[in-house]
Amino acid sequence: AQSVAQPEDQVNVAEGNPLTVKCTYSVSGNPYLFWYVQYPNRGLQFLLKYITGDNLVKGSYGFEAEFNKSQTSFHLKKPSALVSDSALYFCAVRDSRNNFNKFYFGSGTKLNVKP
Amino acid sequence: NAGVTQTPKFRILKIGQSMTLQCTQDMNHNYMYWYRQDPGMGLKLIYYSVGAGITDKGEVPNGYNVSRSTTEDFPLRLELAAPSQTSVYFCASSYSRGVARVTGELFFGEGSRLTVL
Numbered sequence: 001a002q003s004v005a006q007p008e009d010q011v012n013v014a015e016g017n018p019l020t021v022k023c024t025y026s027v028s029g030n031p032y033l034f035w036y037v038q039y040p041n042r043g044l045q046f047l048l049k050y051i052t053g054d055n056l057v058k059g060s061y062g063f064e065a066e067f068n069k070s071q072t073s074f075h076l077k078k079p080s081a082l083v084s085d086s087a088l089y090f091c092a093v094r095d096s097r098n099n100f101n102k103f104y105f106g107s108g109t110k111l112n113v114k115p
Numbered sequence: 116n117a118g119v120t121q122t123p124k125f126r127i128l129k130i131g132q133s134m135t136l137q138c139t140q141d142m143n144h145n146y147m148y149w150y151r152q153d154p155g156m157g158l159k160l161i162y163y164s165v166g167a168g169i170t171d172k173g174e175v176p177n178g179y180n181v182s183r184s185t186t187e188d189f190p191l192r193l194e195l196a197a198p199s200q201t202s203v204y205f206c207a208s209s210y211s212r213g214v215a216r217v218t219g220e221l222f223f224g225e226g227s228r229l230t231v232l
Contacts, residue, residue, distance in 0.1 A: 032218045036221075042226070043205055043223035043225045043226050044158075045223070051218060090158070094218055101146065101165055101171070102160065103221055105157050107156065108156075
């Protein structure tokens with residue numbers, strides 16, 4: 001079965017410090033991986049995706065993520081956090097082999113960046 | 116470039132009433148989805164469609180119906196509203212091609228906040 005785990009409900013970081021939001025996944029085929037951000041009372045916005053190729057993917061607003069096949073992880077990172085990065089972050093996966101039509105979402109991680 | 120448009124943004128229903136949440140996209144995406152997001156929770160898939168005339172159930176389809184008569188529109192129908200359907204509903208679309216496994220990301224609407232009293 002396909003699944004996504006975001007082990008941290010909340011991540012707290014000081015402005016200017018690096019941040020990491022964790023994501024692990026389980027699929028039977030090749031994973032197509034995505035990160036989304038949700039600001040209060042808004043829809044989800046796409047940040048970045050991994051389909052194939054370079055394991056380090058760069059996306060919007062200075063975010064990047066590293067695909068690690070052996071650890072089945074796709075952690076979201078940013079070298080220097082901003083207060084404006086405070087939001088809810090979702091990891092999602094699509095399975096190339098089974099249920100390709102569906103995106104599977106994690107439960108979300110709330111990022112708090114303090115000044 | 117409107118993207119994915121949902122209406123209404125807010126609605127209060129009484130128990131037993133019915134309504135339709137509208138969703139339209141102008142990106143010529145073949146895939147469309149309806150999700151619900153309960154407070155402090157993640158997204159649960161209600162229904163999805165891989166093209167006009169084709170729909171399928173997600174994780175939580177009970178109490179809902181959908182149709183996909185055109186590529187652009189994917190309305191969600193709530194029959195006999197119940198308090199358990201109080202939630203924020205998101206419509207999303209993406210473009211994918213199965214043969215080449217071209218898989219685009221999801222584009223989301225701004226959400227429809229529904230309260231059933």
